[in-house]
Amino acid sequence: MEGAELAGKILSTWLTLVLGFILLPSVFGVSLGISEIYMKILVKTLEWATIRIEKGAPKESTLKNSASVGIIQRDESPMEKGLSGLRGRDFELSDVFYFSKKGLEAIVEDEVTQRFSSEELVSWNLLTRTNVNFHYISLRLTMVWVLGVIVRYCVLLPLRVTLAFIGISLLVIGTTLVGQLPDSSLKNWLSELVHLTCCRICVRALSGTIHYHNKQHRPQKGGICVANHTSPIDVLILTTDGCYAMVGQVHGGLMGIIQRAMVKACPHVWFERSEMKDRHLVTKRLKEHIADKKKLPILIFPEGTCINNTSVMMFKKGSFEIGGTIHPVAIKYNPQFGDAFWNSSKYNMVSYLLRMMTSWAIVCDVWYMPPMTREVGEDAVQFANRVKSAIATQGGLTELPWDGGLKRAKVKDTFKEEQQKNYSKMIAGNGSLN
Amino acid sequence: MGSRSSHAAVIPDVDSIRRETGFSQASLVRLHHRFQALDRNKKGYLSRMDLQQIGALAVNPLGDRIIESFFPNGSQRVDFPGFVRVLAHFRPVEDEDTDQDPKKPEPLNSRRNKLHYAFQLYDLDRDGKISRHEMLQVLRLMVGVQVTEEQLENIADRTVQEADEDGDGAVSFLEFTKSLEKMDVEQKMSIRILK
Secondary structure, three states: OHHHHHHHHHHHHHHHHHHHHHHHHHHHOOOOOHHHHHHHHHHHHHHHHHHHHHHHOOHHHOOOOOOOOOOEOOOOOOHHHHHOOOOOOOOOOOHHHHHHHHHHHHHHOOOOHHHHOOOOOOOOOOOHHHOOOOOOOOHHHHHHHHHHHHHHHHHHHHHHHHHHHHHHHHHHHHHHHHHHOOOOHHHHHHHHHHHHHHHHHHHHHOOEEEEEEOHHHOOOOOOEEEEOOOOOHHHHHHHOOOOOEEEEEOOOHHHHHHHHHHHHHOOOEEEOHHHHHOHHHHHHHHHHHHHOOOOOOEEEOOOOOOOOOOEEOOOOHHHHHOOOOEEEEEEEEOOOOOOOOOOOOOOOHHHHHHHHHOOOOEEEEEEEOOOEOOOOOOOHHHHHHHHHHHHHHHHOOEEOOOOHHHHOOOOOHHHHHHHHHHHHHHHHHHHOOO | OOOOOOHHHHOOOHHHHHHHHOOOHHHHHHHHHHHHHHOOOOOOOEOHHHHHOOHHHHOOOOHHHHHHHOOHHHOOOEOHHHHHHHHHOOOOOOHHHHOOOOOOOOOOOOHHHHHHHHHHHHOOOOOOEEEHHHHHHHHHHHHOOOOOHHHHHHHHHHHHHHHOOOOOOEEEHHHHHHHOOOOOHHHHOOOOEOO
């Protein structure tokens, strides 16, 4: 039948092109420069679009500040100054003013809630999903946007889905095959090759452009690599430049298949859900892993959840109690080309991946940082905070002391107790119970 | 691809809310945005739990009382007008508010209404009086377990005695207002929304 023949021919040419231009170079880690050309065209187009928007936007509604400045004027004076009333430091009826004002300020705007939604862009990047604040400007801009939609959904999406499919299948098949070999340096070399190739293919499946800085500080064997978490793609981005042993829960479904296959070729640390709750067990297994200097560095995301890449939240101290050398890594995405943040309450994994594959590109910077170890007299929490500050400074992110788990759970009572303690000291002086 | 800037069209009854609260259109748009961000499950209203999830509010010693102030009359939900009505108490006092038509109802951010909001944070059973017992309970909320019962009772007794003028052992709204007449309430209970 003619139709079927034609379809067959198209498919085979398509696959040969993909094979030739993308898959083979991935094996050797070579780039043909196609993505660079794509990025250049993209950047030029977006710059043009920005200029048109700025020309067209009426003067009053420039949104330059909405992304970073708060919406209310804050008075950050400490509790004592804010509570100074008519008489000094004893309790007064008016103390309630300070607390109610702080409370209402938090209701109008708080630093945490805004971290769990995507960053607002200063200028539009021709994606429908970021078109929250932007108006209709001109016919030409709309035409470019329509063209963009066509390109993204009809050209890029099929290509990316094909690549992703190939990448994942190769990963599963490859690692299973390599897993059959007996333990040897050949096996390790092959498993690295398979991992790297498949990761590169998957990164191209997202049109990812990654800049690695300070490669000399790349995490070494026997260490722990620690990074800020924005999305599951973080893993992909880091493993494209080196192999890591991953830590995580065993999932079902597709993820489970991938996990089981990967662990055959290379010792990752997967836990059953029930085991995750037992902190001692987790710490013990991780300690055993890093004690073996020949094993790959462990990759851990101490925030425990995805944050929107404008700030770094509390690092859970568990990872910092294991000992060993910590290699911090800062990852910063460029939101202009695509929003990498996974808002797990809004999108499930599949819609998230679809969104990723219909963005322009994923552009990010990865900074490897010099290794850090726990100093004498420093406890795990202080160490965690030190590493967190280093990562935040390097990546240009703000630092927040809050726990990322706040998006699902309530704040711990210990934080409230601290505020209560401060207040009690003021009004009750030396009579307080500590 | 039309204009999406007129968010005000999305807010139901925006004009009556504007008249009642005195917020500008732009402020209402921002507050509506915030309301929607807090309404995680897109229910159209906020429950106590939505407010409890705000970290900075949960650690506030008066957090529970503030959350309660959004749910008057035992309701379990607060819609956008109700939300803004409470926030309107904290609107800074501007000049156009002071030369008001005496026939119009008092604006929500008047000194008296700000004081009334603060009064209600103490008045647990909403009977118009702060009894010694209520004062003790609110103080307990604010200090947690850090202060002994005896000390707290002393503080509560002193405070009620100082404010109580008619000797009924409780602080009425009038007495509350009188004891705070020298306080710059307008400044202490104002949150300025940036344009």
